[in-house]
Amino acid sequence: MKTAINVSLKKIFKNELKLWATINRNERQNLRFHAYQQNDQRSADFKAKETGIHTVRHNY
Numbered sequence: 001m002k003t004a005i006n007v008s009l010k011k012i013f014k015n016e017l018k019l020w021a022t023i024n025r026n027e028r029q030n031l032r033f034h035a036y037q038q039n040d041q042r043s044a045d046f047k048a049k050e051t052g053i054h055t056v057r058h059n060y
Helices: 002-051
Strands: none
Touching: none
């Protein structure tokens, strides 16, 4: 009986870990995407400065 419980617990924990791994991976992708967006904005600002056009940026 005890071993059966241990095996099922191990399975549950393994699934939990998989779940957390996917959540973390998604988080990392979101953060990376956000960083890309910021870089895009920075390069846009730089281009605007170079050409003398001013961009208005809203950070919500």
